[in-house]
Amino acid sequence: MKTNYYSKLAAVFGVVLASTVANYGMADDSHDHNGPPGPKGPPSEEDLAIQARLGDTSTLLGTTAIPESVDACGTDSGFTRLVCLIDILKADVSDEILELMQLDYSVAEAQNWSNLPAGAFPARPGVFLGELDVEQRGVVKAILMEATGLDENEGFDEIVQTLNADDYISTVSTDYKAGYSSFNGKIAFLGTPSAKGTWELYYGGHHFAFANTYQDGKLIGATPSFRGIEPFPSFEMNGRTNVPMLQERDAFAALLNSLTSEQKKAARLEGTYRDILAGPQADDAMLDEQEGLSVSELNDDQVALLLAAIETYVGDINAADAKKYMDKYTAELPDTVIGFTGTTDVNSEDDYVRIHGPSLWLEFSLQSNKSTNKVGNHPHSVWRDRTDDYGGQTE
């Protein structure tokens, strides 16, 4: 085991070093910019160690069986069952895995999420799915199903399909450093899951970030919540057709196409958006001033389309908690605006849609493909809540 670890570590170091040496004319903004993190000189020992843990075997979370051990947590959905399932997982894993999975709570740690592939952003907290055995992954599945929505193509199903996307990319990409594989989804508990205190259930990987913050037995924040996918809109992998974000795009397109010419004019934003604003490591990027068309100008049918679009994100958390958020955002609709640039079909590069309310911040952006080497576009999107991102915690 150790030999394997160190040989992988050496291999990763070799690849990274070769890549660093081969690079030329590095951008000066390697420190900090709105794109993904840039080359920062030699990788840290910690990053190398994480990259050495990357795997390339499929975890097939969608068809993984949930073990009978979870029966001890009963069938009543809710917070108590969620913590019970987590306790079962924590009791079953090795000390080494537990150390990776159970971390102290801090906003700084919670901010370590990304849209990037696992190899390009090693700082994500947690244990890789592939580092768990099949039964443990079954418990993870139960945990994620308890915390997420269960509709087709939403919530847990969206997680599975996003993992399938990385399995797909691994069949067409030669970027071996990126870690394209469903092995490399990560789960972590920031703070101790219990009925008292503050903690976050984190799940993330390439094109996915799920961050439910709980305090004293209640969900106090379900964001930042990132969704993206490549290939888009559809691909075959792991025995199924995957369309995890098609309904999000179609919901935005239905809304925009329902607008009158005058409404479209009011909703059209100035400028070009090549990506979302409030992506990873951009918590400060949500605008203070609203731009676009006031929802108060919409008729009932259009409002229904807007709520349907919002629900494709809010519905990714479990139904009871989703309802609370939908009620809040519905109450705030008179003070919410819609903005977009590009096409109303939301099918072209640099198309962009934004819903901006007193609490709600929802962005959807289409940009050219990166990982599949195929001509086309893929979405990045984020659901944030301006009042309770990270559960409203500050440290």
Added chain:
Amino acid sequence: MMIRKSRQALVLAVVLLTGLVTNAHGHSLPGSVLVFSEEMQQQESQLTLKVTFPLEDMIIASNKLEMIQGAPINQALSEQATQLLADYFSQHMKVQKDQQDLPFTLQKAELNKAYHHDLGEYILVVSYFTAPKPEGGKLFPLILSYDAVMHEIRSHRATVYWQETNGDQQKLVRFRFKREEGKPKAYLLNR
């Protein structure tokens, strides 16, 4: 919209033909980086400012600068191209000290290849400015107004550094597009 798309297609075509990019940029390109420093020239201290941003984004932001895209890599841009760039900056960048404009002059600009792990290769526009160091006491605080590229590309950000003579860089500010009373928001630079 059609014009912008055509422009983007043209930029991509030229870039691909010149073999400078290995893949499309599936994530937003890096933002602007402004690095202020101080150097001695003929026994006089002067301020320098190096500004970099991706060529692809610049062309989308200003079609007047399209002619720059065919320039040779790592060679100073032609006088005409440099003047175009200087004109562009004059509309999108201003540095002030004690409410007086610091007269930064574009001395040289060139295209450089750059590499990013997640983006592959892309081309940077690198512009070198100088300005006489203000007489008197401390250089800082300065006031910076800057909206190059981001006046069009709203997902573009700018990061500003001060560079010590030993090469160490200190981040001064990072910002996105914002207007106040119709003008680019001014940012206080202080150390």
